[in-house]
Amino acid sequence: MFSRYKKNEPAKPALADTQRAGRPAKNAKPAPAPIPEAEAAPVEKRILRKPMPTTAAQANAADKERKRKERLSEIKLELHRELLDNLNLSALEHASESELRAEISAIAGEVLQEKAIVLNREERTALNQDLYDEVTGLGPLEALLKDETVSDILVNGPQQIFVERNGKLQLSDITFKDEKHLLRIIDKIVSAVGRRVDESNPYVDARLQDGSRFNAMVPPIAVDGSLVSIRKFKKDKLGIDDLVQFGAFTEEMAAYLQAAVATRLNVIVSGGTGSGKTTTLNALSSFIDNAERILTIEDTAELQLQQTHVGRMESRPPNVEGKGEVSPRDCLKNALRMRPDRIIVGETRGEEVIDMLQAMNTGHDGSMTTIHANSARDGVSRLENMIAMAGIEMPIKAVRSQIASAVNLIVQASRLQDGSRRMTSITEITGMEGDVISMQEVFRFQRTGITPDNKIVGHFTATGVRSHYSERFRMWGYDLPPSIYEPTVG
Numbered sequence: 197m198f199s200r201y202k203k204n205e206p207a208k209p210a211l212a213d214t215q216r217a218g219r220p221a222k223n224a225k226p227a228p229a230p231i232p233e234a235e236a237a238p239v240e241k242r243i244l245r246k247p248m249p250t251t252a253a254q255a256n257a258a259d260k261e262r263k264r265k266e267r268l269s270e271i272k273l274e275l276h277r278e279l280l281d282n283l284n285l286s287a288l289e290h291a292s293e294s295e296l297r298a299e300i301s302a303i304a305g306e307v308l309q310e311k312a313i314v315l316n317r318e319e320r321t322a323l324n325q326d327l328y329d330e331v332t333g334l335g336p337l338e339a340l341l342k343d344e345t346v347s348d349i350l351v352n353g354p355q356q357i358f359v360e361r362n363g364k365l366q367l368s369d370i371t372f373k374d375e376k377h378l379l380r381i382i383d384k385i386v387s388a389v390g391r392r393v394d395e396s397n398p399y400v401d402a403r404l405q406d407g408s409r410f411n412a413m414v415p416p417i418a419v420d421g422s423l424v425s426i427r428k429f430k431k432d433k434l435g436i437d438d439l440v441q442f443g444a445f446t447e448e449m450a451a452y453l454q455a456a457v458a459t460r461l462n463v464i465v466s467g468g469t470g471s472g473k474t475t476t477l478n479a480l481s482s483f484i485d486n487a488e489r490i491l492t493i494e495d496t497a498e499l500q501l502q503q504t505h506v507g508r509m510e511s512r513p514p515n516v517e518g519k520g521e522v523s524p525r526d527c528l529k530n531a532l533r534m535r536p537d538r539i540i541v542g543e544t545r546g547e548e549v550i551d552m553l554q555a556m557n558t559g560h561d562g563s564m565t566t567i568h569a570n571s572a573r574d575g576v577s578r579l580e581n582m583i584a585m586a587g588i589e590m591p592i593k594a595v596r597s598q599i600a601s602a603v604n605l606i607v608q609a610s611r612l613q614d615g616s617r618r619m620t621s622i623t624e625i626t627g628m629e630g631d632v633i634s635m636q637e638v639f640r641f642q643r644t645g646i647t648p649d650n651k652i653v654g655h656f657t658a659t660g661v662r663s664h665y666s667e668r669f670r671m672w673g674y675d676l677p678p679s680i681y682e683p684t685v686g
């Protein structure tokens with residue numbers, strides 16, 4: 197029935213052989229040697245320590261349901277291998293979806309029968325879907341990309357895929373067949389966007405068709421198999437109201453931020469990896485007036501501005517021959533000739549810092565960007581370092597006064613250890629005192645403890661200082677009540 201789609205000489209490895217060869221057990225670790233009684237630690241020392249959480253491997257071993265799933269996925273892996281060896285993939289590309297699904301189901305049915313493997317209806321449907329994804333899409337990644345609850349996908353070699361759901365990273369039970377399979381999917385992704393990744397060009401940063409951010413690094417640089425990270429594109433980005441509702445910051449802080457953005461303060465969102473910088477930047481942009489012309493510059497276009505007058509730019513790395521690069525700095529320089537009211541740079545990490553600060557100082561106030569830093573102070577040091585590394589020879593005092601007059605506000609985003617993301621500090625830059633940039637924190641997250649199940653306990657509070665910009669806010673019609681600057685007693 198499916199001769200059209202079958203290769204002429206199927207090279208079928210005997211299932212028994214591959215089964216005999218066996219797959220390496222996931223997270224296999226040698227069993228710990230029993231501790232002789234005489235060597236056991238004294239009891240009082242043990243109770244002082246908090247029990248360590250069970251390792252992923254131990255938890256898996258205890259989980260019977262998981263084992264059953266693993267068994268099923270092993271059958272699937274063998275079938276995948278057989279089917280892919282036997283399918284004429286190029287002929288399949290021209291088939292319609294229903295035709296393809298029917299063919300896949302027929303081929304799978306035949307192979308299952310040959311191998312005398314019995315699957316229930318549900319398992320058959322899942323298997324057929326997997327095979328379909330394999331042939332037409334991104335294989336094991338396809339289901340995770342479709343799963344709305346997954347926000348990040350992190351692949352550490354073919355046998356380990358972590359996913360983030362609700363701020364928590366967890367090991368998924370999805371795997372690739374082997375490194376070759378993983379590499380084939382990576383290649384499929386990057387070649388679709390005109391890029392290449394191989395030994396001589398071992399890493400790539402790209403944007404998937406659906407807008408998701410994709411990064412891959414392949415062996416030999418990636419030691420234990422290819423590393424892939426995907427930040428999934430969220431169709432509905434979290435807005436200010438969502439963030440307030442999730443407890444990322446308070447209504448008072450939102451009112452303050454509205455005043456800051458609307459009155460054109462220059463804002464930097466600082467934070468660690470995945471701490472919510474882009475989300476915060478995007479939410480803050482909603483406070484920009486619809487009449488303004490905004491230009492955005494990003495490595496990977498993630499921002500979704502709601503305003504009408506928006507020009508979006510995406511920088512481009514050099515191609516395989518090392519040509520064709522359009523750096524963020526090139527985009528920024530060009531943007532300054534495009535009559536923007538505001539410039540938003542997705543992330544400042546290199547020499548573009550010079551032009552960013554200049555833009556902030558020269559008429560493009562109200563501009564915004566993000567930087568990788570762990571606190572406002574640290575953020576300023578990062579800016580200083582970036583300027584030094586860009587080869588600008590300026591006395592440190594001049595560098596600092598440049599920063600102090602360009603940046604008005606640093607908003608610190610953090611991903612806390614329980615996975616929650618919060619705006620842990622809002623700090624104003626108020627000027628220079630001698631050689632030092634003076635700052636004042638206006639709001640902060642006051643951490644007070646941790647629950648037994650590791651949830652962070654704390655509350656947001658104003659620090660008691662009135663905003664350095666309160667007069668400006670008032671003049672622009674954002675007269676914030678003095679009460680928002682009063683500390684909360686938690």
Ligand SMILES: Nc1ncnc2c1ncn2[C@@H]1O[C@H](COP(=O)(O)OP(=O)(O)OP(=O)(O)O)[C@@H](O)[C@H]1O
Pocket residue numbers: 347348363427430434439442444467468469470471472473474475476617618
């Ligand atoms: N306050 C929040 N509550 C829940 N989820 C959030 C919150 N802020 C951000 N997220 C989610 O966290 C993930 C990471 O957010 P985001 O992309 O903004 O981080 P980032 O700091 O820009 O990361 P990177 O350093 O990789 O650029 C996204 O999936 C986003 O939807």
Ligand SMILES: [Mg+2]
Pocket residue numbers: 473474475
């Ligand atoms: Mg980001």
